[in-house]
Amino acid sequence: MSLGFQASPAGLLEYLQTSVVQLLTDPTQLSPGQGVLVGASALLVGAVLWSCCGGQRRNKVKLRAEFTPGKVYLHAPPPVKAIPCLTPFGMKLETYLRMADIPFEHMYGRSMGPKGKIPWIEYNGEAMGDSGLILEFLNREKGVDLNQSLSAADKAVSRAFTKMVEENTYWGLVEDRWIENFDKLQDLFELPWFVMFLIRSAKGKIKKTLWAHGIGRHTKDDLRGIIEKDLRAISNFLGTKPYLMGEEPTEVDAAVFGQLSEIVWATSGSYLHRIVTVDCPNLLAYCNRIKDRYWSDWDQLTNKTKKDQ
Incomplete structure (x- = not known):
């Protein structure tokens, strides 16, 4: 024709x-x-x-038919042997909930929230996405202020570090996990081989995302150099302090721990792991300090010890 x-x-x-x-x-x-x-x-x-x-448009999500008023229902991927949550924003959000002593219940799964991402929460019959906005909401709703001891200048520094690790350092973790070490994901995620075969297309999509962000346009050496400077900046600022801003943890510690915990416990053998655990031992000590203080059930969640019957 x-x-x-x-x-x-x-x-x-x-x-x-x-x-x-x-x-x-x-x-x-x-x-x-x-x-x-x-x-x-x-x-x-x-x-x-x-x-x-x-x-x-906002994603439509399936909410619980019944809920306890005032209780947070945390939607995040289920724990694996390496770490309780395989997304740094999930680790951040749960660490914050533990720091703030806010009651919550795990809703393990991989369903995406109202903004098409995970983690997300249900609260009083409503779905909320974005870990940063969730923290702001819960601070207002629960009257929580982990930053009450900080000066305006300290709060500015805290925000700068939070944005650095979440908008820059994070993409180094993504590149290392999904591009450089994609062949290790099956063991890390603890998924059957056929499931990994089905999500292989995600590697290409992530490459495009890294390119669109800009960090994926660098050579491997340049990209690694950028991320190393981020990690060393955290290490230098932390110094000998127990927490980033001083003697007690604040919100920025939840955000930084969220990113560093993935490196410490879920990137064995990578350049990221070497930097945090060998080159900057104060970062490893920092992660262990937060883990020991707020994650007493870590081994139970990761099945390293038997759960209570």
């Missing part, structure tokens, strides 16, 4: 314009070729509009 236009972009555009005019004035006179072209164009435009608009 001939479509009836010259094989060039200009010819295609002119033919499409003519076809649209024909559709609007006398659709009965559309040729088969014009019908095909108009239909294909409509599908393409629809796909673009859905991607730009519909794709930005």
Whole structure:
């Protein structure tokens, strides 16, 4: 079937314009070729509009039918042998809940929250996403302020470190886990081989995400150098203090521990692991300090000891 236009972009555009005019004035006179072209164009435009608009809608999530008022239901991936949660933002959020002594219940799974990400929470029948915004909400709702002892300048430093580890350092962890060591994910995630086969396409998508972010455009050596500078900056600022901002933990410790805990316990053999555990031993001691203080059930969660019956 001939479509009836010259094989060039200009010819295609002119033919499409003519076809649209024909559709609007006398659709009965559309040729088969014009019908095909108009239909294909409509599908393409629809796909673009859905991607730009519909794709930005909040995800619909399934909520509990019954809930305890005032209780946080934490949706996060289930524990594995290496670590209680394989997302640094899950580790951050749960560490914060433990620091703030806020009652919560695990809702283990891999369902995405209202913003298409995990972790997320249910609270009083509502779904909330984004760990940072969840912390802000719970601070207001529960009257919690882990930063009450900090000056305005200290709070500014805390925010800077939080954003550094979550908007920059994090992507070094993503690259190391999903690109450099993808072949180790089956053991780390503790998933059957056929499941890993199904999610192999995620590697390509993550490469595109890293490229779009910008960090994926660097050479391997340059990328590693950037992340190493982040980690050494944390180490130098921490120094001999027990926590980043002093003698007691604050919100920034939940965020930094969330990222560093993944490196310490879930990246064995990587350059990240070497930096944190060998080159910067104060970071390893820092992680163990928070783990020992707030994660007394760590071994139970990771099945290193038997759970209470």
